[in-house]
Amino acid sequence: MIRSTLMIAAASVAVSGCALLSSPDPVQLYRFGGASAFAGTGATSACPDVHVALRRVEFPEAARGDRLLAVTGAEAAYIKGARWVSPAETLFEEALRNAFLDGGTCTVLSSGPLARDGLLLSVDVRRFEVAYAAPGAVPDANIVVLLRLVRPGDRSIVAEDRVSVSESAGENRQSAIVAAFDRATAETSRQIVLWTDQQGFQATRD
Numbered sequence: 001m002i003r004s005t006l007m008i009a010a011a012s013v014a015v016s017g018c019a020l021l022s023s024p025d026p027v028q029l030y031r032f033g034g035a036s037a038f039a040g041t042g043a044t045s046a047c048p049d050v051h052v053a054l055r056r057v058e059f060p061e062a063a064r065g066d067r068l069l070a071v072t073g074a075e076a077a078y079i080k081g082a083r084w085v086s087p088a089e090t091l092f093e094e095a096l097r098n099a100f101l102d103g104g105t106c107t108v109l110s111s112g113p114l115a116r117d118g119l120l121l122s123v124d125v126r127r128f129e130v131a132y133a134a135p136g137a138v139p140d141a142n143i144v145v146l147l148r149l150v151r152p153g154d155r156s157i158v159a160e161d162r163v164s165v166s167e168s169a170g171e172n173r174q175s176a177i178v179a180a181f182d183r184a185t186a187e188t189s190r191q192i193v194l195w196t197d198q199q200g201f202q203a204t205r206d
Contacts, residue, residue, distance in 0.1 A: 006041075007170065011136060015186055019107075021051055022126040025086075026081060027081055027082070027083050028081060028082055028083070028174065029083050029084070029085045029086060030068075030082060030083070030085065030174070030175075030178040031084065031085045031086070031091060031178075032084070032091055032092075032095070032178060032182040032185050033091045033092065033094055033095030033098070033182065033185055033186075034182060035182045035183060035185070035186040036098075036099075036100045036102055036186065037095070037098075037099035037102060037103060037186045037189040037190040037193065038099065038102040038103035038126065038190060038193075043182070047106040047197075047201050048106065048201075048204055049106065049107075049108045050106045050107050050108065050118075050119065050196075050197075050200035050203070050204060051108050051110050051117070051118035051119070052107050052108065052109055052110065052118060052120070052121050052149075052196060052200060053109070053110045053118060053119070053120050053121065054093075054096070054100075054109055054121050054123070054146055054163070055120060055121065055122045056093070056124070057089055057092055057093040057096065057123045057124075057125060058089075058122075058124045058125060058126070059088060059089040059092070059125045059127065059128060060126060060128070062076065062129075063088055063125070063127075063128040063129060064087060064088065064089055065083075065084075065087050065088065066083040066084040066085070066086070066088070067079075067083060068082050068083070068084070068130060068177070069083075069128070069129045069130065070129065070130040070131075070139070071129050071130070071131055071132070072108075072131075072132040072133075072134065072135055072146045076129075076170065079130065079177070081174075082174050082178075088128060089125070091185075092125065092128070092185060093123075093201060095185050095186070095189050095191060096123065096189045096193075097109060098189075098193070099186075099189035099190060099193050099195075100193055102198060103190065103193050103194075104193050104196070105197050106197045106200055106201045107193065107196050107197050107200055115191045115196070116150070116153075117152060119149050119150065119152075119158060119203060120149070120150045120151075120152050121147070121148070121149055121150075121196055122146075122147070122148040122149075122150065123145060123146075123147060123192065124145065124146040124147075124148075125143065125144070125145050126144045126145065126146060127142050127143060127144035128143055129141075130142075130169075130177055131166075134196070136172060137172070138168060138169060138170065138171060138172055139168075139172060139177060139180075140156065140166045140167060140169065140180065141166070141167045141169065141177065141180035141181040141183070141184040141187045142164075142165070142166050142169050142184070143163075143164070143165045143166075143184045143185065143187060144162070144163070144164045144165075145162070145163045145164075146160070146161075146162055147161045147162070147163065147192060147195060147196075148160050149196065149199050149200065149203070151203075153199050158199060158200075159195075159199040159202075159203075161195055161199075163188055163191045163192060163195070164186045165187045166181065166184070167181075167183045167184040167187070169179040
C-alpha cells in the first residue's frame with residue numbers, strides 16, 4: 001500500500017513537472033537577396049575585364065547572425081519571433097556576388113588567385129537594421145556600406161566611397177520588413193557593382 005502510494009505521488013510530480021514546461025515561442029525564418037539588382041539585364045560593354053577579388057563582407061557585431069536588429073532612437077532590440085535562414089552577412093555576400101554576375105560590365109570576380117593587375121574590393125557594412133522613427137511607426141530597412149578598392153601589390157587605395165540605402169517597409173509587419181530588406185539589398189548591390197565597374201575601369205587607364 002505504501003509502495004503504491006509512493007508510485008502515485010511520483011507520477012503526480014512527473015505530470016505536474018511536464019505541465020510547468022512551456023513550449024518555445026514559434027520562430028519564422030526569412031531570407032533576403034532574392035530580388036535581382038539588375039533584373040536580368042545581362043548588360044555588356046566593350047570595356048576590358050577588371051579582375052577583382054572580393055574580401056569577406058564585414059558586418060557590425062550587432063547585425064551579424066540570424067537575428068533582425070531594430071533601432072528606435074538610441075534604443076536597440078531584436079525582432080521577436082523572426083530569424084534569417086542564414087547569417088545576414090552570408091545572405092548579403094551571396095546577393096552581392098549574384099549582382100556582379102548579373103550586372104558587372106567590366107568587373108570579373110576572381111575565384112582563385114588574383115591576377116597580377118587585379119584589384120581587391122573591401123565591403124564594410126556599417127548598418128543593417130530596421131529603423132523606427134517612433135515606437136510602432138512604419139519602419140525603414142537601412143543599409144550603410146563603406147567601400148574600398150585597393151591594389152594588392154603596393155596596398156595603394158584606388159578609390160573609397162560610401163553607399164547609403166533606405167527602403168520603407170510600408171507597414172509594420174515582419175513580411176513587409178523582410179521585403180524592404182530585399183529591395184534595399186538589391187539597390188545596395190547595384191550601386192556597389194556600378195561603382196566597382198567605374199572605378200576599376202578608371203584604374204586600368206591610369
